[in-house]
Amino acid sequence: MGIIERKQRQKEEFRASILEAAWVQVLSDGWQSLSIRKIADAIEYSIPVIYNHFENKDAILLEFTKEGFQKLADTLLEVKGRYNNPSEQLEAMAHAYWDFAFDQKEYYQLMFGLGIPACERVNQISEMKCMSNIMISTIQEAISSSKNQNTDYFLKYHTYLSILHGLVSIQMIQKEGKPDPEKKMILQDAISGFITALVKN
Amino acid sequence: MGIIERKQRQKEEFRASILEAAWVQVLSDGWQSLSIRKIADAIEYSIPVIYNHFENKDAILLEFTKEGFQKLADTLLEVKGRYNNPSEQLEAMAHAYWDFAFDQKEYYQLMFGLGIPACERVNQISEMKCMSNIMISTIQEAISSSKNQNTDYFLKYHTYLSILHGLVSIQMIQKEGKPDPEKKMILQDAISGFITALVKN
């Protein structure tokens, strides 16, 4: 009696095929031109079937938003694991963040609402919180081994993320494609300033 | 024979009325819901007349983008004039930037493509360059009176703008409306770190 299991499996495959078709569209023409109709066309089904698997278009976008934060969190965690010193970790994570943004530009734009309406209340998404926690814990560790143990870690987390996002998004607005490698000097400049202020004060 | 002058004047008044109607729409429902049809409805004319004054919808958005950068540039210049010391100027300008972003949220979102497609090649807009120059000149002055005169001013400008934009946009993504006054501590933290690094090194 594995019929309902098979049905469940097929349903999930169907759902996955919708996301797959959507992703192909996005990679080829960007978020702006993604439409339910094109997805339906790609999977060779009629339009309303998509609404059997997703409440609306936003639900599809939300799925990718979550995926994006999960991928970023995974990357940060992996990179963090390559170092022991919190300062080194924060620096390496900053570079990884930058690379993720430009290697997975479509994800990043969706996650942070660059050019398209982002899911409001992004910070309530659990995958987003997961990413935050990785950053926060590292900052807390850095503070533990710093001169001033009373530093507000949440403030510093916010500053850290803001610097990273600011650098990335300003860069993305101004130029198409991946930035020159030298542009990473700006990242290096800003982030080393932040880390110095965090540890030395 | 002031007929052509009158016509020219009327044409500009018409143009202004289009922008005025658009702005009312934006303030009440945001950029997302602005449409040519609603503008036409508001000015009580048919749709195609709008295309006699603007090539397309993007041209209307571009107009507001320019306006926004002009307003921001004016504000920064005014604030800068209140201080003599470059460090103080950079700090005051940072606070003015923050205030502008949240007081003129609609402008800011359009200028930096938060949630809506920004005009590509924003940095080619002259009003944008004007704003940049105000920041750059102040940074150059700060470098002149700093320890290391060889500091790359353009890199520092980019860092300065990125920090500001990052702080603002992360804040805007996470919360609706104007942020708590205490959130400005994050700005203070980040920007004073930047200025210290700029002048003391």
Add this chain to the structure above:
DNA sequence: TATATTTGTTAACACTGTTATTAAATTTAA
């Protein structure tokens, strides 16, 4: 086999930006 239930399609609604065609008003020329 007959009845439910799920699944998918057609067709429509209410929008969007944009434009070709046509009519009206206005200005210019005779």
Add this chain to the structure above:
DNA sequence: TTAAATTTAATAACAGTGTTAACAAATATA
């Protein structure tokens, strides 16, 4: 003043968009 030229505006349409009500076909249950 009348006729031609020009400007100005409106209607109606095209090609899209997200979403959904109504209906038909396939499948599962009784």
